[in-house]
Amino acid sequence: MTAPKSQWQTPEVALSFLEGVRSAIPGADLQMAIMSKIVEQWCRPPFTILDLGCGDGVLGRYLLDRFPTAQGIFVDFSEPMLAAVRHQVSHLPQAQVRVADFGTAEWVEAVADQGAIDVVISGFAIHHQPDDRKQALYAEIYDRLAPDGVFLNLEHVASATPAGEVLFDEFFIDDLYAFHAQTNPTVEREAIADKYYRRDDKVENILAPVDQQCQWLRDIGFRDVDCFFKTFELALFGGRK
Numbered sequence: 001m002t003a004p005k006s007q008w009q010t011p012e013v014a015l016s017f018l019e020g021v022r023s024a025i026p027g028a029d030l031q032m033a034i035m036s037k038i039v040e041q042w043c044r045p046p047f048t049i050l051d052l053g054c055g056d057g058v059l060g061r062y063l064l065d066r067f068p069t070a071q072g073i074f075v076d077f078s079e080p081m082l083a084a085v086r087h088q089v090s091h092l093p094q095a096q097v098r099v100a101d102f103g104t105a106e107w108v109e110a111v112a113d114q115g116a117i118d119v120v121i122s123g124f125a126i127h128h129q130p131d132d133r134k135q136a137l138y139a140e141i142y143d144r145l146a147p148d149g150v151f152l153n154l155e156h157v158a159s160a161t162p163a164g165e166v167l168f169d170e171f172f173i174d175d176l177y178a179f180h181a182q183t184n185p186t187v188e189r190e191a192i193a194d195k196y197y198r199r200d201d202k203v204e205n206i207l208a209p210v211d212q213q214c215q216w217l218r219d220i221g222f223r224d225v226d227c228f229f230k231t232f233e234l235a236l237f238g239g240r241k
């Protein structure tokens with residue numbers, strides 16, 4: 001059996017995220033509401049939505065729920081995540097699931113039959129790529145977008161200083177602790193913190209500051225680029241073609 005290229009391709013990391021982390025992300029509802037508002041303002045339905053690094057498709061499904069005439073394409077390279085998203089969208093005829101690794105430009109072949117795409121969204125996925133690959137990927141996304149198409153990246157970004165990193169970690173651990181205490185009243189914050197700091201996927205994080213990433217988007221040609229939401233290391237940024 002070939003070893004997984006990424007921790008995200010293992011059931012342990014995929015399920016631990018889906019069951020124990022995703023619902024504890026601080027500000028998740030607001031992040032999705034802002035994403036939806038931007039799509040509502042900048043896109044005219046019906047449109048095509050590509051969710052890149054979709055996990056169980058939480059972001060794309062949120063938009064499909066709000067824009068029922070939209071088509072959704074969900075892309076990931078992790079079999080456990082693909083199984084989760086296939087299960088979640090099995091009742092949605094307008095949803096398609098594709099396997100692709102956006103670590104190389106070959107991912108575009110997986111969606112080439114879709115023509116130009118109106119909305120590309122991504123959640124907490126692209127920060128696993130080195131910075132030069134992030135920039136190349138943003139350019140590939142730009143090329144795939146229809147005129148006026150929108151790209152929104154909800155992302156784990158770098159703190160300005162190590163002190164900011166500590167603030168974010170402690171803030172996130174508070175939310176993780178509150179989430180797990182709902183189902184396990186005896187859980188201790190220290191145990192949650194220990195698991196958080198020693199999590200397997202942490203080594204795959206290659207964080208870049210959001211202002212630098214916004215500048216990369218502008219350099220590629222995106223317009224109306226901005227960081228639309230930011231709390232410590234959680235940011236929603238993007239622009240349109």
Ligand SMILES: C[S@@+](CC[C@H](N)C(=O)[O-])C[C@H]1O[C@@H](n2cnc3c(N)ncnc32)[C@H](O)[C@@H]1O
Pocket residue numbers: 006008009017022052053054055056057058059075076077078081100101102103122123124125128
């Ligand atoms: C932290 S999870 C986030 C999932 C989902 N976007 C969300 O907001 O909950 C990161 C996802 O990106 C996927 N991913 C990471 N690197 C990838 C790559 N090179 N190609 C495709 N998917 C990737 C992982 O398999 C995982 O499903």
